[in-house]
Amino acid sequence: MKHVWKFLALLCCLGLLGGCGEELPPVQTVEPVQLSSQPQSTEEARKDSATEALESAGETADASQTYGSDEETVRTEEGSDGLPAEDNRQGNPKVTLVMVGDILLHTPVAKGAKKEDGSYDFNHLFAHVTDRIQAADLRLVNQEVIIGGAGLGVSGYPAFNAPYELGDALHSAGFNVILHATNHALDKGKQGLLNCLAFWQEHYPEKAILGIHGSADDSEEIYVYEQDGIRIAILNYTYGTNGIPLPDDMPYAVDLLREKKIVKDLQAAEELADFTVVCPHWGTEYTLEQTKAQKKWARLFVENGADLILGTHPHVIEPVAIWQQDENGVWTETVADAADSTLLTSGGFTADGQATDALPGDTAAQDVRACVPVFYSLGNFVNWTSGKGDGVANRMVGGMAHVTIAKQENGRVSVTEWSVEPLVSHVEQGFGNVTVYPLSQYSPELAAQNEIRSQDGNFSYEYCTELVRNVFGLSIAQEHEN
Numbered sequence: 001m002k003h004v005w006k007f008l009a010l011l012c013c014l015g016l017l018g019g020c021g022e023e024l025p026p027v028q029t030v031e032p033v034q035l036s037s038q039p040q041s042t043e044e045a046r047k048d049s050a051t052e053a054l055e056s057a058g059e060t061a062d063a064s065q066t067y068g069s070d071e072e073t074v075r076t077e078e079g080s081d082g083l084p085a086e087d088n089r090q091g092n093p094k095v096t097l098v099m100v101g102d103i104l105l106h107t108p109v110a111k112g113a114k115k116e117d118g119s120y121d122f123n124h125l126f127a128h129v130t131d132r133i134q135a136a137d138l139r140l141v142n143q144e145v146i147i148g149g150a151g152l153g154v155s156g157y158p159a160f161n162a163p164y165e166l167g168d169a170l171h172s173a174g175f176n177v178i179l180h181a182t183n184h185a186l187d188k189g190k191q192g193l194l195n196c197l198a199f200w201q202e203h204y205p206e207k208a209i210l211g212i213h214g215s216a217d218d219s220e221e222i223y224v225y226e227q228d229g230i231r232i233a234i235l236n237y238t239y240g241t242n243g244i245p246l247p248d249d250m251p252y253a254v255d256l257l258r259e260k261k262i263v264k265d266l267q268a269a270e271e272l273a274d275f276t277v278v279c280p281h282w283g284t285e286y287t288l289e290q291t292k293a294q295k296k297w298a299r300l301f302v303e304n305g306a307d308l309i310l311g312t313h314p315h316v317i318e319p320v321a322i323w324q325q326d327e328n329g330v331w332t333e334t335v336a337d338a339a340d341s342t343l344l345t346s347g348g349f350t351a352d353g354q355a356t357d358a359l360p361g362d363t364a365a366q367d368v369r370a371c372v373p374v375f376y377s378l379g380n381f382v383n384w385t386s387g388k389g390d391g392v393a394n395r396m397v398g399g400m401a402h403v404t405i406a407k408q409e410n411g412r413v414s415v416t417e418w419s420v421e422p423l424v425s426h427v428e429q430g431f432g433n434v435t436v437y438p439l440s441q442y443s444p445e446l447a448a449q450n451e452i453r454s455q456d457g458n459f460s461y462e463y464c465t466e467l468v469r470n471v472f473g474l475s476i477a478q479e480h481e482n
Contacts, residue, residue: 093228094406094416098133099140099279099310100423101378101398102182105166107156108384108427112434113165120154122169124432125382128441129423132400134174138225138232140279141175141381142312144182147199148192157386158242159187164199171204177225181211181238181255182281183313190247193254210279211236211255219252222265224273230407233269237262238281239313257282257297266304274413275405278306283314283377286391288471290318290376295333298323302331302372308415309374310401316394317471318377320420325370333374373418375401382436384427384452392456397464398423398436399472422468422480427451439464440480 103125113122126133133139145160147167155161170178178200185193197214200207213219225232237257246253255261257280269276278301283294290298294311301309302323311318321335379398387395404417422439428451437446447453447461465481 092406092408093230094404095138095225095227095230095232096136097138097140097277097401097403097405098136099378099401100129100133100142100381101312102142102144102315102380102383103166103170104315104380104383105145105154105156105160105162106384106386108429109382109434110154110156110162112429112431115431120163120165121432122166123172124435125169126173127435128437129400130173132421132438136402137227138177139175140177140179140234140310141170142179142182142279142281142378143170144312145184146180146186146188146192146196148188148195149199152188152192152195160184161188161192164203167199167203171207176206177208177210177234179210179236179279179312181236181279183238183240183242185212185238185254186241186244186246189244190250190253208234210234211238213250213252213255216252219255222268222272228407230275230405230413231273232405233273233276234279235262235265235269235276236279236281259300262300263304266301266306270305274407275307276305277308277310279310279312281313282311283318285313285315286394287314288316288318288394290321294376298333298374299331307372307413308403308405309372310378311374311376312378314377315380315383316377317379317397317399317422317467319471320418321374321376323372323374371415373403373415375399375420378420380425381423382425382434384425384434385455388455390456390458392452393459393463394467396425396450396452396459397439397467398425400438420472422464422472424464438480439468
């Protein structure tokens with residue numbers, strides 16, 4: 001992040017922001033969500049305790065591997081892969097970005113995509129959101145499970161593996177950045193990871209495959225997307241790999257949340273790019289609020305140059321917050337009030353992410369502040385857990401992040417608009433009957449047909465909208481209710 005301290009507001013106000021079980025100013029915090037939470041089994045509780053310990057430790061990985069060194073290489077992609085980038089000649093250059101959460105291939109999801117000839121077709125998963133995905137320049141997806149191919153056996157929880165046809169569907173949907181740093185990256189061991197990398201390289205070499213690596217050289221590269229003179233670095237990390245050790249001969253295979261590595265990567269990204277996105281796989285499963293460990297990592301990211309943070313792993317949605325830097329360089333977090341649609345930040349954005357010229361106090365003398373939006377968890381994009389009971393319904397609601405990144409007249413690149421669009425995972429038996437709807441296209445009638453109701457009777461259209469209202473805030477819920 002190229003911090004600039006003393007601007008007049010007239011020049012730059014608009015530049016500121018404003019596991020996988022089956023299954024801003026006084027600081028405001030989200031009120032406890034009065035919705036069901038899934039009781040954890042002993043196994044889940046043990047795993048989440050271990051997760052928090054790993055996240056808090058931060059330095060437990062082998063730090064001998066060099067990252068972000070003077071010899072750091074950069075992998076650059078210009079524009080988009082065959083889909084037209086927006087023409088920005090009439091205004092300041094900008095890049096639009098979308099991201100969705102976890103693609104979880106539970107057994108019923110795979111079964112609903114299997115054709116009579118034994119092959120698979122997953123295009124129906126994305127049918128109702130493809131237009132939204134393809135409208136953006138940067139299109140990110142958290143590919144939760146490894147795509148190791150049917151030869152290794154298609155499998156669900158706890159050791160996931162997807163057939164290659166899932167990769168074909170991700171391509172058809174329009175994603176051009178695939179995030180693979182998840183706790184399931186090694187579910188099929190070294191071979192699953194290598195198969196996945198080989199598939200992408202052979203069939204879709206133009207895509208950015210982040211978070212996993214087949215060579216030490218590749219692990220030292222920083223991916224940078226370039227469009228209209230804007231350079232955006234994207235980094236992807238996971239807290240761990242479910243206790244499966246990295247291959248002895250591939251200690252670089254998966255990018256892990258380790259402080260020394262992250263700081264070096266962010267320093268390298270600062271030199272290579274105008275803007276840095278960090279995509280961490282973090283947090284505690286089924287928790288509707290960010291954890292202390294997530295806040296710790298968010299602080300590390302923003303203090304070392306991250307401009308946007310897009311999180312995954314909890315399998316439920318979590319709040320969007322703004323980390324803001326004051327005139328003394330101190331970073332603080334502000335979370336949207338779930339009860340109203342008042343200003344989310346004091347520095348230029350409303351609760352639904354729209355840029356505003358308003359700054360508190362004497363705007364003519366107001367110091368410009370750096371602001372970083374943090375989407376703590378986008379939840380699941382698609383899943384059909386086998387879990388039963390209260391809290392399962394929470395896993396059926398996800399979010400699609402929409403972000404506009406623009407170069408201002410002063411040359412600074414920053415977020416100028418953001419929003420989050422609620423999504424609903426709709427599941428029914430039969431081929432092609434598992435899909436994802438924007439909440440704005442969902443209905444009480446569809447919700448009544450969602451077979452997740454047999455696993456959690458709380459699920460309904462009203463439940464989904466109330467969950468969004470409590471976690472993302474009133475204005476987001478009102479904007480996207482049907």
